[in-house]
Amino acid sequence: MSEDRRRAVLHAIVEGYVATSEPVGSKALAAASEMGVSSATIRNDMAALEEEGLIAQPHTSAGRIPTDAGYRRFVDQVASAAMHEPHKRAISTFLSDAVDLNDVVERSVRLLSQLTRQVAVVQYPSPRESPVRRVELVRIGADRALVVVVSADARVEQSTVSLGRHVTEDEFESAARGLNEVAVGRTPTELAPSLATWLSRGTHQEWASSVADAVLSSARGGTVERVVFAGTSNLARAASDFETNAIGPVLDALEEQVVLLRLLHEMAEEGRDVSVRIGAENGADAFSRTSIVAAGYGSQGDSPSLLGALGPTRMDYPGTMAAVRAVARYLSRIVETE
Amino acid sequence: MSEDRRRAVLHAIVEGYVATSEPVGSKALAAASEMGVSSATIRNDMAALEEEGLIAQPHTSAGRIPTDAGYRRFVDQVASAAMHEPHKRAISTFLSDAVDLNDVVERSVRLLSQLTRQVAVVQYPSPRESPVRRVELVRIGADRALVVVVSADARVEQSTVSLGRHVTEDEFESAARGLNEVAVGRTPTELAPSLATWLSRGTHQEWASSVADAVLSSARGGTVERVVFAGTSNLARAASDFETNAIGPVLDALEEQVVLLRLLHEMAEEGRDVSVRIGAENGADAFSRTSIVAAGYGSQGDSPSLLGALGPTRMDYPGTMAAVRAVARYLSRIVETE
DNA sequence: ATTGGCACTCAACGGTGCAGAGTGCTAATT
């Protein structure tokens, strides 16, 4: 039965369809590919593959195109390609020129979108457990305050709190001094009990406790999880793949971020080197015709941040996987030595 | 000759085409609109308008559509519509719930994209001349430092500088103390000379001068000008207006930001309440089929920040102008009282 | 200045008829 040839046929169909975006037929496949069998044999194999649900034909008397399941099988069987050497060098130099965490993320997402010719997404690195370097309190308006926390790993987080009642200048100043004494040099986990004791002793009002909360959550890295993306125009380029202009919902979902974040979290839990979600696999309606290739970066410990590429299911999986892996690897290196 | 009727015909053509996205013909126009003249008369007027270059026909024996110049004439002659009362209330409540400058901008851009059903862009408010509240220096790595400047108007700016050579802990600490003494309480314009004298006296090395530069530019509000945008899916919805999928370049230009920023600057200089750029008027190739409706907000003095809506030239100008003006007005109020 | 009338143009639409690619099936071959 030649299980091997069937696999080769599937791969050829995927590659052909990705390259030309047209259904591939048995005759063309027999001629082009070097597997020394006739088109009739290939037809038989195709019938079997269709039976398995791996390929389908858009209409009778057309060639076959891969189904989501077909892409999945293909991805599971193919190792991600190697990066070209010049590409590797480009990544390394391009990223190491960054001056700033924001800059690193920005550059990464652009780079990835260019390498993959897809929409690239990069999640901001999850902050590490890093001691507080300084706490700054600034009044704004009559009853609000700005809380700025600088961490030793060069992170600056800010938030505003409402004081609730009028606070005198003296109270405010003394709270700022006290907070610095208590917080500086402590990591977020050490910080919680220290703040509690600071609140309990002394004559602090309820406003002090909301300020303390703000300090703690800022030290932890803020509550907001963000992703940035680039290369949305690549979606437009591939718009012909989405039949009736389904690109609108995709753009919406990207802007919303919430669906995307959920997906990235799910993929992070798979814990593989590079994980791939194909079409309907990722559950969200908006992304039901797109695939996502993602990899974790940063602390290879508990909770890595993610980055990835998103495009039509008809994408160059090996190439995209290689690019995603490469960028993730370089980004890890930078984030960790920072 | 009835100049008035010609104007009415132009307006009817613009409104009809915007509503239906189909060329409007003389007969339909004579029937629908209440101007009590026959189609032949309208045909004569149309011929005159075409002579003036205000309308055109996609092909012989089709109705007329407005040219860029036609839209321009229309916009110049029509006052922007009034906002619906419920809309006004929605704007006010939606924006006043914001907790943070970032939040305000974020909310504004979403709101504007929903109101206009176009792509909305909001430029970050240009910082006001506000005294420095605190300067923070943090070392990162062996020879780099993070500079954080907190201004009295609740702005936090950060940047990193490379020190160039190894700096001892003592030198670093003393520089930090010195900088705070010199900078705190001074506005950016006062700051420049103070920093200069600080550098000249004492035994400061060349690294101190790059740190001082960083402090100054941070106090001025950072060098980066940013715009955020939302509602890109509205572009996709209107994709039928762009003949051969010209939405890709538009998305690219939005991400690049630089072209958009240049346009916004130019529009700011016109200094009108609400300014409109139509199609080819805005020079950039990518935007040659789109119009931009923009208004300034914030300090009505020297350099206002801008916000606006971007969409196909075939857009509802009065409605868009009304929405842009309304959001700009509310946003001004919030930014100024902050 | 306006209008009715008329000839003309041209996109859009539906029908019709190939050409070609691709398939499934069966019978022959190895």
Add this chain to the structure above:
DNA sequence: AATTAGCACTCTGCACCGTTGAGTGCCAAT
């Protein structure tokens, strides 16, 4: 048992074609 050649069949895509109808420009009449 697997492979292949051959054949009938089914579609889509394309070109061609006449018809329809909306819309125009122009001219003479009001």
